[in-house]
Amino acid sequence: MDKGSSIYIAGHRGLVGSAIARRLRALGFTNILTRTHKELDLLEQAAVRRFFEIEKPEYVFLAAAKVGGIHANDSYPAEFIRDNLLIQTNVIDAAWRSGVKKLCFLGSSCIYPKLAPQPINEKHLLTGPLEPTNEWYAIAKIAGIKMCQAYRRQYDFSAISLMPTNLYGPGDNFDLQSSHVLPALLRKFHEAKEAGSAEVVVWGTGKPRREFLHVDDMADASVHLMRVYDEEQIVNVGVGQDVTIAELAEYVRDAVGYTGRVVFDPSMPDGTPRKLLDVTRLHATGWRAKVPLDEGIRQTYEWYLENVAPPRLMAL
Numbered sequence: 001m002d003k004g005s006s007i008y009i010a011g012h013r014g015l016v017g018s019a020i021a022r023r024l025r026a027l028g029f030t031n032i033l034t035r036t037h038k039e040l041d042l043l044e045q046a047a048v049r050r051f052f053e054i055e056k057p058e059y060v061f062l063a064a065a066k067v068g069g070i071h072a073n074d075s076y077p078a079e080f081i082r083d084n085l086l087i088q089t090n091v092i093d094a095a096w097r098s099g100v101k102k103l104c105f106l107g108s109s110c111i112y113p114k115l116a117p118q119p120i121n122e123k124h125l126l127t128g129p130l131e132p133t134n135e136w137y138a139i140a141k142i143a144g145i146k147m148c149q150a151y152r153r154q155y156d157f158s159a160i161s162l163m164p165t166n167l168y169g170p171g172d173n174f175d176l177q178s179s180h181v182l183p184a185l186l187r188k189f190h191e192a193k194e195a196g197s198a199e200v201v202v203w204g205t206g207k208p209r210r211e212f213l214h215v216d217d218m219a220d221a222s223v224h225l226m227r228v229y230d231e232e233q234i235v236n237v238g239v240g241q242d243v244t245i246a247e248l249a250e251y252v253r254d255a256v257g258y259t260g261r262v263v264f265d266p267s268m269p270d271g272t273p274r275k276l277l278d279v280t281r282l283h284a285t286g287w288r289a290k291v292p293l294d295e296g297i298r299q300t301y302e303w304y305l306e307n308v309a310p311p312r313l314m315a316l
């Protein structure tokens with residue numbers, strides 16, 4: 001990619017897409033192409049094809065998707081499988097048809113079997129049953145990986161697939177029903193502190209282990225791999241370390257400064273017991289995550305206070 005290359009970021013207003021846009025701009029890329037959801041609905045095949053035929057981007061970061069935490073995935077299986085299959089199929093096919101030089105597809109660590117050996121190596125894909133709460137989303141993401149591989153084999157299309165671990169950071173979704181755990185806990189602890197509540201409820205048993213990567217690291221890795229990596233094999237993108245949800249709750253409690261109790265609600269699903277990525281392949285490309293979890297949580301809390309909390313508290 002040259003600094004003047006035309007680069008389309010699908011989903012540029014989302015957590016990852018906005019971070020990729022920030023990273024590219026910081027590196028001096030000047031020709032970044034975007035469309036809001038309203039301007040271009042990626043579920044519409046004809047509209048997507050037209051967009052690619054007219055704009056002819058050279059590079060594509062596919063960061064648009066139907067995304068959510070464990071409860072959203074479990075509650076809306078039809079939307080998660082349908083929207084993700086449609087968005088990725090429309091974008092990957094139109095990109096190839098219009099002569100895109102290279103495309104970066106984002107999967108997820110939930111593509112791996114629920115009980116995969118830890119840390120999870122890329123070779124564990126399709127070796128066992130999936131976690132039921134997000135199998136619909138996972139199946140769509142696996143189809144996306146296979147589509148990139150098939151287009152590479154048959155059409156010589158340069159498509160790479162990255163498998164991010166759980167992400168967090170500025171621009172995250174803080175809605176308590178649809179969000180992932182880290183933004184949900186930031187909001188719960190913040191609201192409990194403001195209201196003087198005696199306890200905060202954390203879903204599940206607190207025992208599952210998760211790995212958290214700051215979205216600025218994810219964006220940096222995406223741009224790096226777009227530049228240096230061009231193979232069929234998928235690449236895990238993570239930090240190589242995980243924590244229990246109970247430990248995560250303590251990190252968030254410290255960042256927010258909440259002094260009440262943490263209680264667990266085992267009626268809510270735990271999901272996969274552990275999801276730690278083997279990042280050997282990623283490290284071999286010369287890239288490592290930089291943002292420590294405690295620092296990333298503090299920085300995300302500052303972003304939350306500046307961008308999300310004030311209007312909502314005024315409304316209370």
Ligand SMILES: NC(=O)C1=CN([C@@H]2O[C@H](COP(=O)(O)OP(=O)(O)OC[C@H]3O[C@@H](n4cnc5c(N)ncnc54)[C@H](OP(=O)(O)O)[C@@H]3O)[C@@H](O)[C@H]2O)C=CC1
Pocket residue numbers: 010011012013014015016017036037038040041042043062063064065066067087106107108109163164165166167168173180
């Ligand atoms: N967040 C995470 O923890 C992880 C994310 N990933 C992957 O990273 C990628 C980005 O995720 P993330 O940034 O978190 O998700 P977000 O929900 O923050 O962003 C997704 C973006 O896609 C857009 N979008 C969704 N549907 C359509 C549509 N039909 N037409 C046009 N735009 C659409 C959304 O726009 P709008 O809001 O206007 O609908 C939004 O800007 C996804 O592929 C996801 O699977 C992988 C692992 C973990």
Ligand SMILES: C[C@H]1O[C@H](OP(=O)(O)OP(=O)(O)OC[C@H]2O[C@@H](n3cnc4c(=O)[nH]c(N)nc43)[C@H](O)[C@@H]2O)[C@@H](O)[C@@H](O)C1=O
Pocket residue numbers: 068069070071073108109110133134137165166167178179180181182184185201202203204208210245268269270271272
């Ligand atoms: C990125 C990944 O995200 C999803 O998988 P997940 O890792 O299970 O996602 P999660 O962040 O929502 O939860 C992690 C853990 O945390 C616990 N937990 C506690 N309290 C809250 C809470 O308040 N909210 C949420 N959401 N979880 C909570 C929760 O019970 C679970 O044990 C996938 O669906 C899939 O889409 C995917 O790819």
